[in-house]
Amino acid sequence: xxxxxxxxxxxxxxxxxxxxxxxxxxxxxxxxxxxxxxxxxxxxxxxxxxxxxxxxxxxxxxxxxxxxxxxxxxxxxxxxxxxxxxxxxxxxxxxxxxxxxxxxxxxxxxxxxxxxxxxxxxxxxxxxxxxxxxxxxxxxxxxxxxxxxxxxxxxxxxxxxxxxxxxxxxxxxxxxxxxxxxxxxxxxxxxxxxxxxxxxxxxxxxxxxxxxxxxxxxxxxxxxxxxxxxxxxxxxxxxxxxxxxxxxxxxxxxxxxxxxxxxxxxxxxxxxxxxxxxxxxxxxxxxxxxxxxxxxxxxxxxxxxxxxxxx
Amino acid sequence: xxxxxxxxxxxxxxxxxxxxxxxxxxxxxxxxxxxxxxxxxxxxxxxxxxxxxxxxxxxxxxxxxxxxxxxxxxxxxxxxxxxxxxxxxxxxxxxxxxxxxxxxxxxxxxxxxxxxxxxxxxxxxxxxxxxxxxxxxxxxxxxxxxxxxxxxxxxxxxxxxxxxxxxxxxxxxxxxxxxxxxxxxxxxxxxxxxxxxxxxxxxxxxxxxxxxxxxxxxxxxxxxxxxxxxxxxxxxxxxxxxxxxxxxxxxxxxxxxxxxxxxxxxxxxxx
Ligand SMILES: Cc1cc2nc3c(=O)[nH]c(=O)nc-3n(C[C@H](O)[C@H](O)[C@H](O)COP(=O)(O)O)c2cc1C
Ligand code: FES
Numbered sequence: 056x057x058x059x060x061x062x063x064x065x066x067x068x069x070x071x072x073x074x075x076x077x078x079x080x081x082x083x084x085x086x087x088x089x090x091x092x093x094x095x096x097x098x099x100x101x102x103x104x105x106x107x108x109x110x111x112x113x114x115x116x117x118x119x120x121x122x123x124x125x126x127x128x129x130x131x132x133x134x135x136x137x138x139x140x141x142x143x144x145x146x147x148x149x150x151x152x153x154x155x156x157x158x159x160x161x162x163x164x165x166x167x168x169x170x171x172x173x174x175x176x177x178x179x180x181x182x183x184x185x186x187x188x189x190x191x192x193x194x195x196x197x198x199x200x201x202x203x204x205x206x207x208x209x210x211x212x213x214x215x216x217x218x219x220x221x222x223x224x225x226x227x228x229x230x231x232x233x234x235x236x237x238x239x240x241x242x243x244x245x246x247x248x249x250x251x252x253x254x255x256x257x258x259x260x261x262x263x264x265x266x267x268x269x270x271x272x273x274x275x276x277x278x279x280x281x282x283x284x285x286x287x288x289x290x291x292x293x294x295x296x297x298x299x300x301x302x303x304x305x306x307x308x309x310x311x312x313x314x315x316x317x318x319x320x321x322x323x324x325x326x327x328x329x330x331x332x333x334x335x336x337x338x339x340x341x342x343x344x345x346x347x348x349x350x351x352x353x354x355x356x357x358x359x360x361x362x363x364x365x366x
Numbered sequence: 367x368x369x370x371x372x373x374x375x376x377x378x379x380x381x382x383x384x385x386x387x388x389x390x391x392x393x394x395x396x397x398x399x400x401x402x403x404x405x406x407x408x409x410x411x412x413x414x415x416x417x418x419x420x421x422x423x424x425x426x427x428x429x430x431x432x433x434x435x436x437x438x439x440x441x442x443x444x445x446x447x448x449x450x451x452x453x454x455x456x457x458x459x460x461x462x463x464x465x466x467x468x469x470x471x472x473x474x475x476x477x478x479x480x481x482x483x484x485x486x487x488x489x490x491x492x493x494x495x496x497x498x499x500x501x502x503x504x505x506x507x508x509x510x511x512x513x514x515x516x517x518x519x520x521x522x523x524x525x526x527x528x529x530x531x532x533x534x535x536x537x538x539x540x541x542x543x544x545x546x547x548x549x550x551x552x553x554x555x556x557x558x559x560x561x562x563x564x565x566x567x568x569x570x571x572x573x574x575x576x577x578x579x580x581x582x583x584x585x586x587x588x589x590x591x592x593x594x595x596x597x598x599x600x601x602x603x604x605x606x607x608x609x610x611x612x613x614x615x616x617x618x619x620x621x622x623x624x625x626x627x628x629x630x631x632x633x634x635x636x637x
Binding site for chain 2: 084085108112124
């Protein structure tokens with residue numbers, strides 16, 4: 056048996072596949088279609104202090120190899136999550152990571168503190184990368200200084216393993232990553248969606264009510280992979296890769312580029328049991344390559360000597 | 367409710383840009399209520415990427431039970447779908463969502479269908495007939511005579527058919543909502559026992575809902591929306607609903623067409 060377990064900074068996962076926030080509801084939506092116990096972890100929909108209404112429809116549109124969304128972080132609020140969802144979710148043998156956001160630093164801090172008061176949560180992912188809300192979110196993720204400040208404040212508020220989710224919209228994502236590391240994050244996840252848009256040429260109107268939205272899915276994978284590779288070299292805390300992962304081979308690319316674990320998002324919509332297939336595929340690959348565990352693969356990218364110098 | 371592997375038996379154009387696809391698969395214990403839907407993966411690659419929602423109908427044939435779906439070629443995904451050949455293997459998720467509810471003591475149904483909206487309503491009509499509800503008025507509207515689906519099938523039945531086409535090539539020349547409104551004006555109903563069911567373009571649904579409310583007729587609308595997951599997880603299929611609960615601070619909220627619907631009580635929807 057190969058060892059699929061991995062560690063993402065204070066959090067041991069039985070395998071490196073995590074369901075990405077916003078694509079997996081509160082986890083329970085999927086329990087009829089797959090065995091939640093198989094997952095390494097799952098990240099619930101972004102939670103705020105109070106319930107959040109979200110954006111007007113239409114909120115999604117498919118584009119070539121991907122989709123745009125402008126959900127706008129609709130959620131039931133942290134208290135309703137703790138009361139209604141967490142007791143059910145805890146019955147599964149899976150790491151539960153809660154994605155949080157706020158409009159102000161204070162709101163992030165309050166949500167993190169609230170989550171630390173209850174049993175059954177294995178980690179917090181700070182979302183500083185949502186492109187779909189006016190205040191908060193991405194505002195913190197584009198600026199290294201603000202990202203660092205927010206991380207520091209949330210760090211002080213919770214002992215839970217802290218993952219910070221970066222946006223590819225930052226001018227220099229490695230710089231943001233380094234600040235976040237210096238401010239006490241346990242791990243870094245990237246990337247969230249890219250800001251995009253689509254137009255109906257018959258009516259000349261945007262296809263999303265909010266005009267722009269976040270692009271996800273296979274279309275973004277090469278860019279996400281490049282960013283994960285860069286950030287993995289820039290920081291020493293674990294990196295969790297995401298962006299367009301839809302198969303075991305996709306996941307393996309991110310791991311070889313330096314990710315300790317991966318998040319699967321949009322692909323859950325294509326096949327609700329895709330994560331299980333990815334986990335099995337990674338296991339088979341390790342076996343075929345006669346590798347004992349994931350750790351031997353993380354960051355194992357082999358760059359031919361002549362290519363190191365000539366870019 | 368699970369992901370099942372199915373095979374395409376046939377995929378043919380039955381009206382201009384309207385296709386019928388028949389699927390075979392393990393459908394023995396597949397119970398689909400009228401108004402419920404399935405999410406079908408179109409092919410095995412990433413184009414189209416997302417599954418598409420379709421109303422489906424279970425049919426018994428000599429070869430066993432199969433599933434029948436009708437779709438209009440309206441965009442990229444359905445165009446690719448229209449080229450799928452028999453024997454292709456696809457995946458589908460379902461049955462999904464909440465279908466039409468037939469209240470106890472219903473004695474009559476007023477059904478308003480626009481375009482492809484007739485597909486889930488056809489399943490409902492057969493269920494009504496099965497439950498011995500025979501007073502059925504079907505108001506069916508479409509672009510033209512050639513787009514009227516199941517027209518013959520319904521003519522052979524005991525239901526009362528009212529037809530309109532936008533080009534006047536069959537029945538009333540105009541909108542189906544005009545016929546519906548005109549009918550109600552001239553035929554007083556025993557309002558307690560009649561229920562209105564409707565499916566079609568959103569503007570039509572809104573008009574039907576307001577006419578029904580004028581006559582105090584209970585009305586169930588089947589909504590359509592773009593969907594990504596179909597199982598309540600992505601929140602992509604939001605529809606604005608009226609909020610009845612006084613405890614909530616917000617006067618409205620968003621429901622999910624896929625799991626809170628697709629059939630809603632017309633009064634719940636914030637049009
Ligand atoms: C419909 C939808 C909703 C999302 N909601 C959230 C969210 O609440 N919080 C968050 O941090 N990321 C959210 N994301 C981003 C995903 O978690 C993921 O980072 C991104 O989609 C890229 O990965 P993918 O290409 O595998 O989907 C959402 C993505 C989609 C498609
Ligand atoms: S389609 Fe995902 S919630 Fe309805």
